[in-house]
Amino acid sequence: MTRLPDPGFDIRIADWLEADPTVAPVDLMRTVEAALPSIPQRRVLRLPRRLPPVNRFALIAATVGLLVLAGIGLLTAGSRPATPLPTPITSPPPALRTPNVTTEPDYSTLGGRILMEHLGNAPDGSEMPTTDYHPERRRLYFMSPSTMTGATAVELLPGQPPAGKLNADVSDDGTQVTFMDTAEPARVWVAGIDGSGLTQLSTDCGCSELDPAFDATGTRIAFVHLEGAGRLSKFGAQQTIETRGSDPLTAWIGIRNLRTGEVTKIASTTASTADDVPYQPAWSPDGTEIAFGRITWGTGAPTGSLHVVDVARDAVRDLDVSDSTPGDPDWSPDGTRILYTNFPWSSMGSIPDLPPPTIVSVLPDGTDRQLVASGSGASYMPDGRVVFMNNYFYVVNADGTGLQPVNDRGDDLSELNVGFAYIPHWVGNP
Amino acid sequence: MRDELVARAMRGDREAFTSLARDRADRCYALAYRILRDPHRAQDAVQQAMLGAWRDLPGLRDPDRFDAWLLKLVVNACYSESRTERRWTAKVRLIPLENPVEPDVARAVAVRDELEHAFRRLTPEQRSVVVLHHHLGYPLTEIAATLGIPEGTARSRLHHAVRQLRAALDESPASLVTSEERPA
Numbered sequence: 001m002t003r004l005p006d007p008g009f010d011i012r013i014a015d016w017l018e019a020d021p022t023v024a025p026v027d028l029m030r031t032v033e034a035a036l037p038s039i040p041q042r043r044v045l046r047l048p049r050r051l052p053p054v055n056r057f058a059l060i061a062a063t064v065g066l067l068v069l070a071g072i073g074l075l076t077a078g079s080r081p082a083t084p085l086p087t088p089i090t091s092p093p094p095a096l097r098t099p100n101v102t103t104e105p106d107y108s109t110l111g112g113r114i115l116m117e118h119l120g121n122a123p124d125g126s127e128m129p130t131t132d133y134h135p136e137r138r139r140l141y142f143m144s145p146s147t148m149t150g151a152t153a154v155e156l157l158p159g160q161p162p163a164g165k166l167n168a169d170v171s172d173d174g175t176q177v178t179f180m181d182t183a184e185p186a187r188v189w190v191a192g193i194d195g196s197g198l199t200q201l202s203t204d205c206g207c208s209e210l211d212p213a214f215d216a217t218g219t220r221i222a223f224v225h226l227e228g229a230g231r232l233s234k235f236g237a238q239q240t241i242e243t244r245g246s247d248p249l250t251a252w253i254g255i256r257n258l259r260t261g262e263v264t265k266i267a268s269t270t271a272s273t274a275d276d277v278p279y280q281p282a283w284s285p286d287g288t289e290i291a292f293g294r295i296t297w298g299t300g301a302p303t304g305s306l307h308v309v310d311v312a313r314d315a316v317r318d319l320d321v322s323d324s325t326p327g328d329p330d331w332s333p334d335g336t337r338i339l340y341t342n343f344p345w346s347s348m349g350s351i352p353d354l355p356p357p358t359i360v361s362v363l364p365d366g367t368d369r370q371l372v373a374s375g376s377g378a379s380y381m382p383d384g385r386v387v388f389m390n391n392y393f394y395v396v397n398a399d400g401t402g403l404q405p406v407n408d409r410g411d412d413l414s415e416l417n418v419g420f421a422y423i424p425h426w427v428g429n430p
Numbered sequence: 431m432r433d434e435l436v437a438r439a440m441r442g443d444r445e446a447f448t449s450l451a452r453d454r455a456d457r458c459y460a461l462a463y464r465i466l467r468d469p470h471r472a473q474d475a476v477q478q479a480m481l482g483a484w485r486d487l488p489g490l491r492d493p494d495r496f497d498a499w500l501l502k503l504v505v506n507a508c509y510s511e512s513r514t515e516r517r518w519t520a521k522v523r524l525i526p527l528e529n530p531v532e533p534d535v536a537r538a539v540a541v542r543d544e545l546e547h548a549f550r551r552l553t554p555e556q557r558s559v560v561v562l563h564h565h566l567g568y569p570l571t572e573i574a575a576t577l578g579i580p581e582g583t584a585r586s587r588l589h590h591a592v593r594q595l596r597a598a599l600d601e602s603p604a605s606l607v608t609s610e611e612r613p614a
Contacts, residue, residue: 009596010564016545017464017565024459028473029452032480036444039481041488355470371481374474374511400478403510 031371034322038368106408107145107395112428114143114393114406115177115193116153117168117346117377120419123150123411137419138164138182142427148393148410150418157195165189167211167280167346170425171218172382178212178221184230188212188223190258193427201256209254213290215283219258222281222290225265226251229274240297241274251277253292253309266290268316269309278307279347282329282338284364288312291319291329291338295347301325301354306340308364319366326360328423330379332398337361339386345376345422359388361398372400377423381430389413393424436493439484447487451480454497458504464561465508467550475507482507498576505558505577512554548598556591559584 118141120134121127127134141153156177157165163181170177170193178190178201185208191198202209207227214221228247232240243249253269256262271277275296282291288311295304306319306326319326319338327344331337343357357376362369372378375390386396387406391414396403406424413421438446458479462472482503490499549557562568562576570588574581 009592013545013560013592013595014564016542017561019542020460020464021469022456022460024455024476025469025473028459028476029448029455031477032451033448035477035481036447036484039485041442042485356468356474358474371474371477374471 031369035370038370104404106405107430108148108407108409110145110395110406110430112145112174112382112426112430114145114148114387115156115168115170115425115427116141116143116393116413116421117166117423117425118153118419118421119166121417122155123153123413123418123421125150125418134419136164136182138166140165140168140177140179141421143393143424145406145430148407148413150411150413157191157198160198161187161189161200163187168423168425169213170427171214172216172285173218174382174427176214176218178214180210180212180223184208185226186210186231188221188256190221201258211280213281213283215287216285217287220283220287221256221258222283223254223256224251224278224281224292225254226277229277231277241277243274248272249274249277253278253281253290255311266309266311266314268314269307280328280344282331284308284331285333285335289364291331293327293329293340293344293347295325295327302348304344306338306366308338319362319364321360321362321366322369323358323360328377328379331364332361332380333382333384336363337398338364339372339378339380341376341378341388343376345389359386370400372396372398373403379423379425381426382428383430385430387424387426389422389424393421395430432496433493436487436490436496440487440490440493442488444484447484450496451483454500455480458500461501461561461566462504462508462511464565465505465554465557466511467546471511472508475511476504478510479503479507498572501562502576502578505562508558509554544599545595548595551598552591552594556587556594559587560591560595563588 117138119138121137122139123141140156142156143153161181161183163183165179165181168177168179175193176190177193178188180186180188185206187200187202188209189198189200190212201212201221205227207225208230210224210226210231212221212223226241226249228249229241229243229251232242241249249272251271253266255264255266257264269278269292271294275298276294278292278294280293284290289308290311291306291308293304293306295302302325304325304327306321306329307316308319309316321340323340323342325343325348326340327347329338329340332339339359339361341357341359343354345357348354356374358374359372359376359378360369361372372386373388373390373394373396375388375394378386378388380398381387381395384398385402386398388394388396391412392410393406393413394403395406432450435446435450439450455476458476459472462475462479463469466472466475479500483500490496549560552560558577559573562573563570568576570581570584573588574584577584
């Protein structure tokens with residue numbers, strides 16, 4: 001074995017490495033075995049590495065023969081009238097597109113833009129003199145895939161509403177944005193994607209309204225109604241529930257009709273304790289179901305669960321997923337899968353000592369778990385790919401392939417002196 | 431036996447692949463952990479590598495190279511993991527020591543910490559070469575073959591990595607030793 005000089009130092013390194021774990025966690029192989037049936041093998045058509053030995057003269061003769069045949073073919077084809085190109089058979093594009101493997105280092109040439117949820121100091125550095133960490137500053141910015149720098153980020157509705165903007169959702173047609181503020185009680189707002197027509201949707205009910213989400217038509221918004229308690233969003237991403245004295249806690253998912261203002265309570269989602277409060281509702285594309293999470297804070301690491309409510313039947317079913325703390329669910333554009341983050345940042349963010357978040361998708365019944373990527377704040381793009389955050393914004397195919405940064409020359413969006421971007425939403429066709 | 435399992439797995443036999451993967455899980459995890467210095471990321475990297483191995487196994491030209499090929503997939507998965515390393519939640523906690531610690535023990539712990547700190551500053555490419563060489567005991571030729579890089583590149587990475595580690599330790603107060611203790 002070839003080793004560099006200084007065996008003494010080599011031994012110290014080897015000893016140091018030796019002390020690290022050598023046994024894989026038990027669930028490592030369980031996850032692999034569970035995922036195998038859903039992953040087809042890539043079959044290859046392979047030519048033999050070596051051609052059988054051929055006589056040199058035979059090879060020359062064969063080559064000349066091929067050239068002659070090709071020449072005859074060209075002459076024959078040239079004398080014929082041009083053959084019309086076949087009419088392309090149009091078919092609807094698959095909902096979950098898996099692009100061909102690209103040699104590009106990133107996705108900076110994609111169309112559309114990213115609406116970025118951000119906390120802390122302005123990403124353009126304009127608030128850098130105040131080097132304090134400001135988690136109560138919650139804003140939305142547009143970023144272009146072609147740049148992805150803080151300096152080029154454009155804020156949506158600067159200073160409006162005064163209590164900031166978080167937990168946003170963009171309508172499927174890309175024309176509207178809804179979000180909540182950090183006020184106490186929190187309010188839900190809606191505006192055009194260009195910032196026009198900013199409107200507070202929440203009425204003065206003495207309750208908080210949280211986590212708004214458009215349905216596919218952009219005419220209804222699901223949200224979390226919370227009374228007798230507050231959610232501490234303005235102190236960072238950590239969103240524990242704080243009860244108010246002796247007021248009973250009540251929370252449920254409501255649906256607000258944007259045309260009439262009417263609110264429908266989904267009674268089956270009602271919670272009466274902090275650990276049952278629903279989080280982050282997400283509509284199925286057909287508008288019949290809403291996925292949501294619950295988080296149990298407890299004394300150790302939080303745990304969570306995923307659920308789906310049938311809107312018409314007002315009935316909740318639980319998704320039996322193997323991850324301990326699933327959250328931030330999102331439905332694929334074709335409605336066949338639900339994406340979620342284990343240890344979601346929108347709900348928990350910077351709690352120290354949590355495991356790194358992972359992005360996972362399952363069938364709507366909670367089966368067929370597939371690991372998509374390591375990261376958080378994931379959502380489906382209009383074409384079925386997934387955009388997510390992990391210091392930088394990344395795009396990955398729904399099956400976990402094709403992972404690339406949105407822009408490999410972009411800024412690290414996790415630098416605290418210029419705030420922290422934590423959730424991207426893709427706006428427009430990529 | 432191994433070749434038979436590889437051949438069966440290449441034909442789509444999941445049980446054969448599971449058997450192969452199970453036998454190699456500890457080794458792959460140990461490698462990934464040492465490169466990434468994080469148990470969760472190491473687990474994710476190994477899982478990604480294993481699933482990638484299953485998917486691409488029919489394309490493996492030389493079944494005899496299955497083990498080296500799998501290690502290469504693990505190393506590549508570690509590169510991907512380290513590229514997406516998050517920093518936001520990184521916290522450092524000072525844990526007060528309840529009992530006084532013997533100076534030698536304390537210094538050994540401090541040196542280990544310095545080594546850990548210095549190692550984390552290496553690039554993933556340097557880390558992988560260090561781990562393959564100093565943990566798995568691979569010679570440079572085999573490191574180069576496993577990682578698909580020229581031998582000179584492997585040598586250069588190892589040289590610079592070790593130099594950086596040594597420099598970090600030399601600068602550390604924890605590593606200061608008396609002249610009697612210093613190796614000649």
